[in-house]
Amino acid sequence: MSDISSRGYANPDKLVSTGWVAEHLNDSNVRVIESNEDPLLYPSGHVSGAVEVDWVKDLNDPLRRDYLDKSGFEALASRIGITPQTTAVFYGDKSNWWATYALWVFELFGHTNAKIMDGGRLKWVEEGRELTREKPSISPTSYNAPERDDSQIRAFRDGVLAHIGENGQLVDVRSPGEFSGEKLHMEGYPQEGAVRGGHIPGASSCPWSRAANEDGTFKNAAELSEIYLNELGLDPAEPTIAYCRIGERSSHTWFVLSNLLGFGDVRNYDGSWTEWGNSVGLPIEK
Amino acid sequence: MRFLARSQETPMASYPPKLQQYLDDFGFMSSREDRVDYLIDIADEFQPVPSSIASKPYDEAHRVIGCESEAFVWAIDRADGTLDFYFDVLNPQGLSAMAMSAILDQACSGAPLDQVAAINGEVVFTFFGKDISMGKGRGLTELINAVVYQARRRLRSD
Known part of the structure; x- marks a missing residue:
């Protein structure tokens, strides 16, 4: 790389x-x-x-x-x-x-x-670099943190609902099977962590791992632009929300869009499908 | 700690003795650190499927669906009617899947099929604790389910 x-x-x-x-x-x-x-x-x-x-x-x-x-x-x-x-x-x-x-x-x-x-x-x-099992000896520090600010890079259910009402950009980073709501499990062992399968209306499907190379490094900006701008048609100037099942995979995509591609307003919806797919009254698409 | 069937008053088929021994060992551990160290030791014993049984690229029919560490399971019939189980974990970082595979290999290969078929996937949480991710818990449970499925399939065909 x-x-x-x-x-x-x-x-x-x-x-x-x-x-x-x-x-x-x-x-x-x-x-x-x-x-x-x-x-x-x-x-x-x-x-x-x-x-x-x-x-x-x-x-x-x-x-x-x-x-x-x-x-x-x-x-x-x-x-x-x-x-x-x-x-x-x-x-x-x-x-x-x-x-x-x-x-x-x-x-x-x-x-x-x-x-x-x-x-x-x-x-x-x-790369053959060294690993150790020895835990480091850390001297505790004093850290005066601000209150957690959820307003800039975190999305909540109601915000997502308003976002889809405005036809806002949504990226579903789960697997295609999860996105479609298709059942992909052995007989008798359902794997969906939600009552319903499918996706948030208007979301584009783009599994998080498409941003990574085989060795785990990030693809370069041209390759990422091809995926997110050309293929998905996302506009870097428009607010964008990424989600997955609990917000872990979508934090990878949040990092890509906000830091590597320079999108101005990207939020991670950590409630994700485990909240949306289980909530009463929320619309889904299959 | 002995596992009982949830919906029955009588005990379900006992677990393979080696599995029950592991469950007893882990059940006594109150420290997460001890449990993790033990699991790492077990993972060190993991042996991937020998080439005499399967070679890459593996037949997708043997893939454990839902296991993100890319685990594969094979069940080979023994003359005595039991099964030998073989595993591989393609993700080199899939240490938990390797530990679970090593436990299942040691506990279930050659064990009576009704004992293997009785294993509840939730034993994962006795080994790993409840503070593992949903995906990890699901993947490891599916690994157990794949073994149980093979035992049940053989029992049904008898």
């Missing part, structure tokens, strides 16, 4: 290479953060000095379907040893979809000095 700076991204500073991370392992202004779906990966070996942010136990409120609040974020930031000035570099499994999810939550608290390690964990491993 070419240098990040040569790929034509709107905001290339949001990505760093594995080589850059390797050069900054001892940089006190940089905190490397691993965030995975698979809970066994970090303990089985991680980038030296990296801390783990677990999307379930660290980012979600245990009692409400919501993210952690200001005090929770401050406690998390303290535990992982960052200040508002720290450059947070996220990486993880599944082409960084969990890393982009964690980054998105950090940005809800205004920690925009956050980047993704292109290619994620897989690329680091395949």
Whole structure:
């Protein structure tokens, strides 16, 4: 893959290479953060000095379907040893979809000095770079966070309903089978996490993984433009909402549209299909 | 910890002894860290399907639908009427799927079919805890279901 700076991204500073991370392992202004779906990966070996942010136990409120609040974020930031000035570099499994999810939550608290390690964990491993099982010794920091701001990059049910009423741009990043509502399961084992199958009216189908190369790196801007602008017909100047099942895969697409293609107003609907497909009175399409 | 059928008052067919042993071991673990370390050790024992059974590209009929770690399962008949189970996990980061496959291989290969057929997919949460993602939980459950399905299919054909 070419240098990040040569790929034509709107905001290339949001990505760093594995080589850059390797050069900054001892940089006190940089905190490397691993965030995975698979809970066994970090303990089985991680980038030296990296801390783990677990999307379930660290980012979600245990009692409400919501993210952690200001005090929770401050406690998390303290535990992982960052200040508002720290450059947070996220990486993880599944082409960084969990890393982009964690980054998105950090940005809800205004920690925009956050980047993704292109290619994620897989690329680091395949390049033969070192992993360690040794957990870093972190000195707790003091972090004074603002209240979580859900107004800019997060969408809610009622906002999505209003958005479709205005024929706004929606991207469904689930698999084609999920989008169509088709049943794709073994006999007797339904897999849909919702009462109904289908998609939000007016949504375009574009599985999140189309933005990634085989090695987990992001496609270049021309390739991404071909998909999202030419094929889907999205207008970067128009408000756009991405969704999936719970908002994890769509955070990857949110990252692509907002940071790599420079869309001005992109929100991630984390209620996604598990909320929309189960809600009384909401319209769907099949 | 012994698993009972939900809708019956009498105990369902017991689980394969090795599986019950694992369930007992994990049931006693209160620390997430201990559970994760144990699962990593088990994942280290994972052996992919030998080439004498299957070679890539695998027949899609053996794919575990719903498992994003790209797990595949094969069930080969033994002379004694039981099954040998083989697995592969194509995603090199699919460590949980590898651990689950290793458990199922050790517990279900050669085990009485009624015991294998009785396994409830929710045992996943005894091994991994309830704080795994919906997708991960579903994928691992489908891996178990694929094994159970093969046992039930053989039982129905008897």
